[in-house]
Amino acid sequence: MRIPTWMMDSWNWIDQRTGASATIAPIMDHHVPRNAKWWYVFGSATLMFFILQITTGICLALLYVPSAGEAYQSLIHIDTEVPLGWMIRGIHGWSSNAMVLMMLIHMCQVFLHGTYKFPRELTWIVGVFLLFGTLALAFTGQVLRWDQDSYWGLGIGAAMMGRIPWIGPEVVNLVIGGPIIAGETLSRWFSLHVFVLPGFVILMVGLHIVLILKNGISEMPEPGAVVDKATYREGFEQRMKTSGVPFFPEAAKRDMIFCGLMLLIVIGLAFFVGPFGPLGEPDPTMINTNPKPDFFFLWIFAILALLPPSIETYLILASPVVIVAVLILLPFISNEGERAPSRRPVAVITLVLLVTILAALSQLGVTTPWSPKMDAWTSDTTPRQFVVGRSPTELQGAILFQYMQCRNCHELAGIGGQRGPELDDIATRMTRDQLIRQVQQGGGNMPAFGKNLDSAQTAALAAFLQTLTPDGEHKAVIPAVKGDYPDWN
Ligand code: HEC
The missing domain is CATH 1.20.810.10 (Cytochrome Bc1 Complex; Chain C)
Structure with missing residues (x-):
């Protein structure tokens, strides 16, 4: 096959100006x-x-x-x-x-x-x-x-x-x-x-x-x-x-x-x-x-x-x-x-x-199943001691906790699954930000609930979780700065 002259000419034109063949040939x-x-x-x-x-x-x-x-x-x-x-x-x-x-x-x-x-x-x-x-x-x-x-x-x-x-x-x-x-x-x-x-x-x-x-x-x-x-x-x-x-x-x-x-x-x-x-x-x-x-x-x-x-x-x-x-x-x-x-x-x-x-x-x-088999299945009502004297937002959180079946994996007052840690005193371990992140994103074998909770619900759930402390102990909570998460405040 012969290469047409116009092609050769074009190539030579480029080659003379760039030195391409001198680079490619070696x-x-x-x-x-x-x-x-x-x-x-x-x-x-x-x-x-x-x-x-x-x-x-x-x-x-x-x-x-x-x-x-x-x-x-x-x-x-x-x-x-x-x-x-x-x-x-x-x-x-x-x-x-x-x-x-x-x-x-x-x-x-x-x-x-x-x-x-x-x-x-x-x-x-x-x-x-x-x-x-x-x-x-x-x-x-x-x-x-x-x-x-x-x-x-x-x-x-x-x-x-x-x-x-x-x-x-x-x-x-x-x-x-x-x-x-x-x-x-x-x-x-x-x-x-x-x-x-x-x-x-x-x-x-x-x-x-x-x-x-x-x-x-x-x-x-x-x-x-x-x-x-x-x-x-x-x-x-x-x-x-x-x-x-x-x-x-x-x-x-x-x-x-x-x-x-x-x-x-x-x-x-x-x-x-x-x-x-x-x-x-x-x-x-x-x-x-x-x-x-x-x-x-x-x-x-x-x-x-x-x-x-x-x-x-x-x-x-x-x-x-x-x-x-x-x-x-x-x-x-x-x-x-x-x-x-x-x-x-x-x-x-x-x-x-x-x-x-x-x-x-x-x-x-x-x-391997991603979340190992659950050994409990409970949508039991949230125990009484965790709801008395709570604010309406916190109560709403308690209901969500029950409704979202968090206790399939988490114990509260000794009842529930053991896939995740018990939550009786979770407020002493996690700040509000961490709680929100955990619920929204899950991670560490906990599913992310982000898409199924709107911001008000997430806030309520976090508010409820923040009340979970053994009597008298102070919460390990750094107060959330207002304006940090505008739609959850
Ligand atoms: C499929 C099982 C499962 C379900 C359902 C579940 N979790 Fe979890 N959760 C876990 C596991 C496992 C961990 C431990 C994560 C880790 O090791 O980082 C965890 C961790 C947590 C933690 C942090 C505990 C700690 O001590 O670090 C919080 C708070 C929490 N879950 C809240 C919830 C809430 C609220 C719900 C319901 C909306 C829920 N979880 C539903 C499995 C579950």
């Missing part, structure tokens, strides 16, 4: 190891899905309304009225899962082959940032779906963050834009999802690629071929000159075949299975519902559902720090020596253990 021609075969396609596939996310994401951002009242409707609108809207949502959802999957496989390969060793330590560290950037994109995206799953996922997330010592409540306020999940929340998560995080990930992808070009693609590990800082770079360059193959078309060919195949699968899934959710507007009173996060968060979900509450807080706070530290420090812990899995039993065992544990937990996450 990238296309740079030599890669001859034995770097199918193991090496997963990074490219991750990148391809990211580009797909950006393109479909732009389309969706044009149609999505990031407001608590309209988000759900706008998704339905995209699904049912916009031509091929459902398909774009489907591709965006499936491709996001595919991107995470490809990234995880890529990471396992890099770990297994010891590719993070000298001189590629920084490539690994940037990769760790990409891992968290991508997971954050996935989580924020799930929130934008604004259905039952996302609302509760966010509630659980907020409850986790609320446990950070000292600054917990401030962090919660920052991320959900107020004491409860509402309109503010959604606009914050929307800007995170469409501006902040993609910007960050694009930057990191750029850096990742620059580093890959600088240090070359690693060879398939071979037993005995040890990495030695003093000689590695020279030897690598020598081997690339003598036995390497040009990136294009040799390695690029495999990348393209694999990416094409993955793309077909994702489009097929979008077409035949369709988009994810939205699964109905959040209904916090449906305590028997079974919200499920996307697959890569299932293990966290299982841990939260199964852990004994006594160690939950420590684990929730400590594990992210430990995980991040270990991942970032890895290339410093071992950055020389053998790369072959057969000579690195500890690495192999670690990976097998990790994968097994995560898979088992994820499996449990699928089957």
